[in-house]
Amino acid sequence: MRSKTSMSHLGPAQRAAGVPAGAGVVGAKKGAAATVKAGAKRTALGGVVGNGVKGEEVMDNKPLKAGAVAKSTETRQPLASRQNNGQATRPIAPVPHRAKAPVAMDQTMATLLSEDDASEMDLDVLSHGPAHAQGKREVASAMQMQVGPEDGSSVGEVSDEEEEEEEEEEDDDDWLRMSEEDMVRNDIELADVKSRFEDEVDMFDTTMVAEYAEDIFKHMEELELSVMPNPRYMDFQTEIEWTMRTTLIDWLLQVHMRYHMLPETLWIAVNLVDRFLSVRVVSLVKLQLVGVTAMFIAAKYEEILAPSVEEFVYMTENGYTKDEILKGERIILQTLDFTVSSYCSPYSWVRRISKADDYDIQTRTLSKFLMEVTLLDHRFLRCKPSMVAAVGMYLARKMLNGTWDDAFVFYSNFTEAQLVPGASLLCERLVEHDFETVYVYKKYANKKFLRASQFARDWALTHAASAW
CATH class of the missing domain: 1.10.472.10 (Cyclin-like)
Structure with a gap:
């Protein structure tokens, strides 16, 4: 039996505090241990061990499948590292790993982040934004009204034509633009679905x-x-x-x-x-x-x-x-x-649209991957979050041999004709030769996410050209 240290030689204050003899030596040892652990941060959050994400549903480990036909899982080699993308310099620092000390920045990064620039x-x-451009157009219009066109035409007519030309130039990249006939057709379809669909x-x-x-x-x-x-x-x-x-x-x-x-x-x-x-x-x-x-x-x-x-x-x-x-x-x-x-965020809209298929886990997981792919493509800045969610759900249903029926139209407020252009842009991104190097592909290639990125890329390479 281990003997207990006597406290008879201590004073009343020390006995009340419960400090044994040799406390100075023990304190020194504790101080040394604290020095070793000085690099450990965020002990309240815990160490970074896995790649789990909060807020995600608990998913089974069955791979994605198209309809009732099971898709065989092929043995894949590990994905290439990020350094093999052929870029000479990278203006964004890589994510430091918790298991080792931060890696020193290279000479290019140190030059970019100098003290003079980082002040x-x-x-x-x-x-040089839209407001400034609008001011330039107003000044130019006022100068035209004062000088007048050389061909003798009306000043008002010339300015109207120029404004129309500028609007056409601004809308060249607008892939969401639809003709008036298509817009009327979509409105009629939406009204018809909402009138006869019972929620x-x-x-x-x-x-x-x-x-x-x-x-x-x-x-x-x-x-x-x-x-x-x-x-x-x-x-x-x-x-x-x-x-x-x-x-x-x-x-x-x-x-x-x-x-x-x-x-x-x-x-x-x-x-x-x-x-x-x-x-x-x-x-x-x-x-x-x-x-x-x-x-x-x-x-x-x-x-x-x-x-x-x-x-x-x-x-x-x-x-x-x-x-x-x-x-x-x-x-x-x-x-x-x-x-x-x-x-x-589009997640709020996905929760509503998923009611159409009774919250199918494979469709939702695949749609979440497709929605995160839109973050990398600046062309989707024109899309509202509700449309991003609808495009992701529509393409996920397409890949899984599903249909965009009245239930999906009702809960998403988008018809299939409105979502096809966005789905086509997503497929273009999926088939790019360097897509496997981006982090979102590596993230969803994990078994936890049903290897959604691998399935989506394989489908796009095989069926995207003839899907629409």
Whole structure:
């Protein structure tokens, strides 16, 4: 039996505190242990061990299958690393791994993130955006009214024609544009479906709040229009391009997955980035600062236990300081007038559309992958979140040999003719030769997500050309 240390030689205060003899030596040993553990951060969140994501449904391990025909799973080699994409330099820092110390930045990255450039956000009020272009057009129109055209035609007619030409030029990339006949046909189809489709409402299911659902989604339809970014904001950016945005979003996907954040956090962060870049000019060296600050804001808004600002500094491999992220937070929120809660991610709409197929797990998992692919494609900035959800569900049904019946039209408010162009753009992205190198493909190639990315890419390579 181990003998108990006597406390008779201690004073009353020491006996009351329960301090044994040799406490100084023990304290020194504890101090040494604390020094060893000084590098461990976020003990409240736990170490990063797996790739689990909060907020996802518990999924079985059966692979996706098209209809009733089972699809054999082929043995695949590990995906290629990100360094094999052929890019000479990368303006976005890679995600640091928790198991080892942060890797020192290369010489190119250190040059971009110099102290002189990192002193502030380097953000200017938009001087080349739509408002400035509109002012230029007004000045030019006033000058034409004063001088007059050389051919003697009416000034008003010339200005109207020029405005029409400008509008046509602006709408060249608008793949959502439909003819008046198609719009009338879609409206008639929607009205017909809503008139004869009966929604089965379970009044005892309190989670679906059936008595308020119609009003809630009507309000969400109004809100999503107020938080749409400018789909052509890259026209007035001086240093960044769409490919740099794609690299930034790919990095945010890695950060989001590494720290087990909710799915809505990612969508809010991307929306904040696009809306901010729609009204402010940002330099290349500050693009990652905008991205990490947007994720910081979204995490504080959506997460129960959000990562600290020190964690976000670590995410950038100390490329930015704590003060720079906090200053960037103030600039972004003031620029966007603190409008964060008005954005509703496509996940909210998917939950409603999934009622049409009784919340089929394979369709939902595949649609979530397809929706995240749209984040990398700037052409989908024209889409409302409700349409992104509808496009993802429609293409997932198409891949699984399903149909877009009246139930899906009723719950999504989109007909098949409206969703085909978006599905075609997604298939174009899936068949690109370097698509397997992006992180969203690697994420959904995991068995936990039913290897949805592998199934979707194989289907696109085989059937996309003849699907429509």
